[in-house]
Amino acid sequence: MATPTTYVASAVVSAVTPLASAPPEYNSEPAWKLPGWAEPVIVTSILFFACFYTRRKYYSVFSSKAPYKSLLDAQSYEFSPTSSRSSSSGDSSPSREGPWSSDDEDESTGFSTSKNLPKQRNCCGVIILTPNSSRFAENWHSRVLYKFPFLxxxxxxxxxYAIYRVSHILSQEMFSDDIWDTAQANGLSVLAAEQFTPLRFILPIQEITVQKWFMNGHEGLLTFLNKAYALIHIPGSVFFIAWYYYSAPTHSIFATVRRTVTLCNFLAFTVFALFPCMPPRLLPKEYGFIDTVRRDDAQSVWMSGKFVNHLAAMPSMHFGWSFMIGCTLIYHSGVLGCVGLSYGGRKGKSVQIVGKWWKIWYCALGIAYPTMILVTIIATANHYWLDAIAGGLVGAVALLCNRVFLVLIPLEDLLLWVLRIEKPKPNCGASRR
Known part of the structure; x- marks a missing residue:
């Protein structure tokens, strides 16, 4: 008996015209393949190098010669409903202006830390009391965090990543055995929207045309893109967070980017669960797409196995992440200072933290990286054009709404209390140097 999902899939399939000719052949010899342990070692090395490089060099976990300093040490005044938020890093106010900067989520409304009084947090305009974990500052795990705050x-x-896994499981539970049919119907509906709506004037070049161009005479370049798709996304994203943790002028600005990236992921995970979408490479072969990454034996260890959601084409987080990274690099270069988009902002003097050649490098990389990822996800048949557009929109929404995570600060206070840990003052940006 046909299910409603089957009827929807049939209707969408009939709307999108399969190729009249046979699917193109891709007979590239398998390129070199990293051993399975190489990618985890690369990512782990980046993370631990970041921990080591941003450590507090003159602080000993075992026998500290300097007193422990927590986030609360810079705030010694009594709480007042009219008092303003103070900086825990002592940075000047101009660096906090501009569209990318905001008060750090680690800073709290004024309160006294003497005698371990409860913290007073402002949550949606309501002052609530949370446990003060400063009494646990000398616990061994608190001291480890103070030494290596990047942990x-x-x-x-x-x-x-745990929430990503939950979204995958939730999607499977919601759609049960029909999830593949539903995802195929959704994927074909994306193609239909691109081909039979006004979007065809905005996106005149079809995905299959791009892939055919690379497979007919540009196989070497396609092999490079296969490797780029498999091996750059995860290590590159991890490296970006590690680099910006050190390079951002203040922890407040870094926290804004980190919250934006996190919210972008959460929004994408929600779409993955509610709108499973089959990528072009998994569509029936009559539509002509080839899974070149796996044909080239270039798949990543992070993108295979049961822990990966293969029906998560919409939106494209490959492009969403690269778009946010590109915007951050351009912003960091300072080239947008003439329009007030800099660390100084419109109200303050533009703050330039890089030299001329570094400015050119960051700006060029900020444009080239997302452009390369966009070409890669289309040429390898892993995403549709609309996936990339949705990825960019999700990133923009996340930037505008990233402060929503500040309402979770009381939960963080409770978690720290349960774990008997005092969160240390961040060691990044100007506060470190």
């Missing part, structure tokens, strides 16, 4: 970023990465 906190690693913890949030693990939490984000």
């Amino acid at each position: 906190m970023e690693m913890f949030y990465w693990i939490l984000t």
Whole structure:
């Protein structure tokens, strides 16, 4: 008996015209392949090098010669509903202006830290009391965090991956055995929207045309793109967070980018669960797409196995991440200072933290990286054009709404209390140098 999903899939399939000719052949010899352990070692090395490089060199976990300093040490005044938020890093106010900067989520409304009084957090305009974990500052795990504060970023990465797994499981539970039919219908509906709506004037070049161009006479370049798709996304994203943790002028600005990236992931995970979408490479062969990454034996260890959601084409987080990275690099270069988009902002003097050649490099890389990823995801048949557009839109929404995560600060206070850990003052940006 046909299900409603089957009827939807049939209707969408009939709307998109399969290729009249046979699918193109891709007979490239398998390129070199990294051993299975190489990618985890690369990512782990980046993370631990970041921990080591941003450590507090003159602080000993075992026998500290300097007093432990927590996030609360810079705030010694009594709480007042009219008091303003103070900086825990002591940075000047101009660096906090501009569309990318905001008050750090690690800074709290004024409160006294004497005698371990409860923290007073402002949550949606309501002042609530949370446990003060400063009494645990000398616990061994608190001291380890103070020595290596980047470990906190690693913890949030693990939490984000856990939520990705939950979205995958939730999607499978919601659509049960029909998930592949539903995902195929959704994928074909994306193609139909590109080909039979006004979007065809905005996207005149079809995905299959791009892939055919690379497979007919440009196989070597396609092999490079296959490797780029498999091996750059995860290590590159991890390296970006590690680099910006050190390079951002203040932790407040870094936290804004980190919250934006995290919210972008959460929004994408929600779409993955509610709108499973089959990528072009998994569509029936009569539509002509070839899974060149796996034909070239170039798949990543992170993108195979049961822990990967293969029906998560919409939106494209490959492009969404690269788009956010590109915007951050251009912003970091300072070339947009003439329009007030700089670390100084419109109200303050533009703050330039890189030299001329570095400015050119960051700007060029900020344009080239997302452009390369866009070409890659289309040429390898892993995403549709609309996936990339949706990825960019999700990133823009995340930037505008990233402060929504500030409402979770009380939960972080409770978690730290349960774990008997005092969160240390961040060691990045100008506060480190």
